[in-house]
Amino acid sequence: MFNSIKGRSVIITGAGKGIGRGIARRFGAVGCKVLLVARTQGDADSVAAEIGAAGGTARAFVADVRTAAGTQAMAQAAVDAFGGIDILCANAGIFPAAKLGAMTESDFDAVIDTNLKGTFLSVSACLPAMKANKSGRIILTSSITGPVTGYPGWAHYGASKAGQLGFMRTAAIELAPFNITVNAVLPGNIATEGLAHLGADYIRSMEASVPLGRLGSVTDIANAALFFASDEAAYITGQSLIIDGGQVLPESLAALDAMRSGS
Ligand code: NAP
Numbered sequence: 001m002f003n004s005i006k007g008r009s010v011i012i013t014g015a016g017k018g019i020g021r022g023i024a025r026r027f028g029a030v031g032c033k034v035l036l037v038a039r040t041q042g043d044a045d046s047v048a049a050e051i052g053a054a055g056g057t058a059r060a061f062v063a064d065v066r067t068a069a070g071t072q073a074m075a076q077a078a079v080d081a082f083g084g085i086d087i088l089c090a091n092a093g094i095f096p097a098a099k100l101g102a103m104t105e106s107d108f109d110a111v112i113d114t115n116l117k118g119t120f121l122s123v124s125a126c127l128p129a130m131k132a133n134k135s136g137r138i139i140l141t142s143s144i145t146g147p148v149t150g151y152p153g154w155a156h157y158g159a160s161k162a163g164q165l166g167f168m169r170t171a172a173i174e175l176a177p178f179n180i181t182v183n184a185v186l187p188g189n190i191a192t193e194g195l196a197h198l199g200a201d202y203i204r205s206m207e208a209s210v211p212l213g214r215l216g217s218v219t220d221i222a223n224a225a226l227f228f229a230s231d232e233a234a235y236i237t238g239q240s241l242i243i244d245g246g247q248v249l250p251e252s253l254a255a256l257d258a259m260r261s262g263s
Helices: 018-029 041-053 068-082 105-133 155-178 200-208 218-229 253-261
Strands: 009-013 033-038 057-062 087-090 136-141 180-187 240-243
Touching: 009 018, 009 068, 009 105, 018 033, 018 041, 018 057, 018 087, 018 218, 033 041, 033 068, 041 057, 057 068, 068 105, 087 105, 105 136, 105 155, 105 180, 136 155, 136 218, 155 180, 180 218, 218 240
Parallel strands: 009 033, 009 087, 033 057, 087 136, 136 180, 180 240
Antiparallel strands: none
């Protein structure tokens, strides 16, 4: 149904775990050449080995998206290994919780530096290769938290995730003349290592608030990223897609109760 994107060069940040690993597996499975970027070498190596064992092409690269040196080295590694950069999935992110009053300046800076500045640095580093090709696809991993919803403890996180969408809209205009599109996936609650750290009570409460009755899988998000990277999505830019099992839809707890009771 879709044109093949086999052979395209893809950088995925935060690919050692969770959603990034799921995106990497998905792009690897359709024959893309994947550069897996994470801070932990062992994680990136094991995902690369897994993709290789399944017949795909993947390289592990250790970089910290908070630094220009790290993101520039990452972009250079993809150009050296694969001859260019067709697709960037700027996915690396952190979500430590801290309520206002207890949240420190360094808590705030850590989240903004990774999630928002890391997006800017990752995109900036990949632009020369994409502009040279007059082609590129950039997919940001944002969140429902910030752009659509709020949750106590995540004011800094919500600001970073909403900030990614503000960044995206102007980037999409600026990069349109180069045939580079910029779009975002907005996951709801997705079963990842990062989410598991929030504890069983949090996960149970989230499952109970999703109309489709389950947490999302990393493949649910990877499928949306793959769509934005496809030839068929060539005319879509500056857009965001919520993938949350309907979590943002109920107006109230009563709406969920009414759904469950069928009344
Ligand atoms: P995760 O399981 O904690 O994995 C995060 C990955 O990002 C790890 O490989 C981590 O590598 C990497 N990373 C973190 N900081 C980095 C940095 N400075 N430089 C390079 N890599 C870095 O997280 P996840 O749940 O998959 O979340 C991934 C993205 O989805 C984030 O942007 C998050 O905000 C977003 N999201 C997640 C959910 C969810 O429910 N899980 C919902 C909405 C949005 P190391 O472990 O080596 O540091």
